[in-house]
Amino acid sequence: MKIDRLISIIMVLLNYERVSAIKLAKMFEVSPRTIYRDIETISLAGIPIVTHNGVNGGISIMQEYKIDKKLFTVSDISTLLMGLASVSTTLSNKEIIGTLEKVKSLLPKEQFRDIELKSNQITVDLTTWMGNKSFQPNLEKIKKALSDSKYLLFEYYGVNREKDKRCIEPYKLVLKERNWYLQGYCTLREDFRVFKLSRISNLEILESTFVPREFQAKPLDGSGWIDKRLITTKLLVDWSLREQMVERCGEENIEPYGNDKFIVDFPFVEDDFGYNILMGFGDKCECLAPENVRIELINRIKKLLHVYGN
Template identity: 50%
Template structure:
């Protein structure tokens, strides 16, 4: 995994005077081009690495920036351990486990207790209670394909259930709102696409490699768009579903209505996703206004009831 590899590169450069690109490529079983990209990323992160060409050349951290293990504060190490621990619970494999072990090697004995306490103050568990059994093995396949620049083939179902066969170049895994996606260049659509992992079947990593192309990260912040399409509706809910509703709006949106109910100003977009959210609250939620949303809820309820009449 890229994060693990770059952390290991930094540690090697801290321990050694100079390391060649080929030596790093052989150690991490990647191409020299990948190593050069990692070095560029580390430089942009603020750790200046100097390269020397020719016989005996390689990479080294600039002498006036040379640091030792004390460069990491207890807060720094706690944050790194927390991030690696939360990911290792969701994405299996030796890379994250090894990275976590390496970070622990930075911990001075006199700070070990303090760092352990700090790293245990917050627990992040990204694994679902229940879910699609294919997600975790698919994540491993996607991760391996990104590591080796291998094409992925799969069948993909859109929101209308239409299934197509795709081949794509994988570039980035994305965890958004508890759902996994990956950004790739689709050879069928001739453009970048954001694929949702649960909509994929028959995922396979191909033997064929690809040359990485320049790409932009997918847009994941839709605040500006939401301002133009999002409306506020009024719900009356029972306190039995209060925790569920709080996943979508703040407590400031709640007004008590008797002993057991609340009136809630609820953010809403008129699409299937948001209607399904309202139905997830079941009989404990009533849409009061606007009238056309209330009427649409009634129509959908009647359609559901009609399924069971016979």
């Protein structure tokens, strides 16, 4: 029995005067017998359920029951639809599409157009223009393993470029700064670890299941590892990069310099990834300090020039 289905049934009954068990069964993709069991559970929880026999019969909540049937405002439902639509761009599957349609089916007819208009005013699309075609299948495998508490087996490239096999208990999937991360218990390291999906290959779900252990999600804010390596660089950047700098550094770390440039205090980790970020800004950015970072950038630019010079 799913608690989310019970809550959804209550919401349907609060929005409609009377709904048949068959209609509820179709809406939630279960059998009428399951719906009747759910209705019994809802009734035992203290919510007064009324059943009506006959051609126009169905299930309803007693009219005098003290719950405001306008539990969701137009703004609330618009926000729900925007959130679901945003998730569907990244985890597009039948479940989310079905959920979108179910939420839409709850809308009062007289407010449908207004809510649909508001929900379409903002779109959050987290997908890339061109991406790895294997990501979506891997995401679906991970979601299934999370749902069924099954082990995941895969090959993983570490930061040292070495590849080893990992078997983990998956616990959480996280999308952060356009990268997917999987948090789980690694049987090799006998500890909780975070795995970047772009470093995972040959992913498969094992038949064996595990008993979920106590899990506390690791904050992906760099605490404990990135923050210890962070230094501040001073950059001279062109106006065209201002938006990117505001997103990465915050308005308070940007100062005007002349008519079309800015001085930026930029957080930086001195590794390949960090240098690639700075070099990605091209000729619109110059590193002023510290001196060792500036020198390393010059050396990397010379190597790049040598590659293209040949």
